[in-house]
Amino acid sequence: MEFNIEVRKKQLQSLDQYITSSKDKVQSILDYLGWNAKKLLDKEVKITCSVKPSHQIQLKNVEHIEKCCLKTLGYSPDEQFLSEPLHNPTSSIKLDNVKKLEILGQARYNNPKFKAAWNGHDCDPMTSDRIFSTFSVDERITLYDYCAKNTEGPPTPKEFIIHDDRKEEKLATEEELLVKERNSKRRPNQI
Incomplete structure (x- = not known):
């Protein structure tokens, strides 16, 4: 059992030496380039804006390019933009x-x-x-x-039946109409 512990300690010591030498190599490269490891780790990766090369943007901030493009076209972000057209070949058309x-x-x-x-x-x-x-x-x-x-119109809606109460009243007999009128007078006026 003690043999295994001694072997493990030597392996950990060897691994620790390897990590230390790797860190030293990386640090020497950073020193040569004039960079700082802490600043590189804290800093977000930045790229150049494709619309305006003078802009440096974070890699996460891709929506900047869309906003920048709209701004160069003269639009402001608070404008009410038209909806994107559907590209159905029969009911829409794209004109270049x-x-x-x-x-x-x-x-x-x-x-x-x-x-x-x-x-x-x-x-x-x-x-x-x-x-x-x-x-x-x-x-x-x-x-x-x-x-x-050069495009098709929207589909015509299906026929639907409208229920008309007036037709039923015409079909009702005179006696039924009188009963209906009497019942309506008996009910109290509700507001």
């Missing part, structure tokens, strides 16, 4: 700038009084206010008409 230019160009050709406002380069508006300031009335109507023609 080339297609919009084609549609609006055809409309300008067909209508000499067509009023244009969109410059052909701006990305799709994300708020209703931007839709009104980016596209003219004529452009909005033209794009709407194109989308309405």
Whole structure:
């Protein structure tokens, strides 16, 4: 039994020496680079923002990129953004700038009084206010008409039966109507 304890002590001592030498090697590398181990362990890993390279953000803070992108496009976080469109091929349509230019160009050709406002380069508006300031009335109507023609509408609701009490009153006999009237007079008025 004592033999096992002595062997274990030697193994622990050897392991302790290995850990100490490894720590010394790591510390010498950090000293060479001019780094501090404590600061490296406490600090969060930072990356460069893909929108603005001058921003250094924490790796956990990925939503910063979305906010930064919106800010560069001129939006503020408190604006009411449009909902994301559903991408159903029969009931929705996605228009890229080339297609919009084609549609609006055809409309300008067909209508000499067509009023244009969109410059052909701006990305799709994300708020209703931007839709009104980016596209003219004529452009909005033209794009709407194109989308309405090239997509299916919503499904028609199924027929449903409305229960109409007035029909029952017509079918009631005169005597039944008098009984109903008498009963309604007997009941006290409730508020």
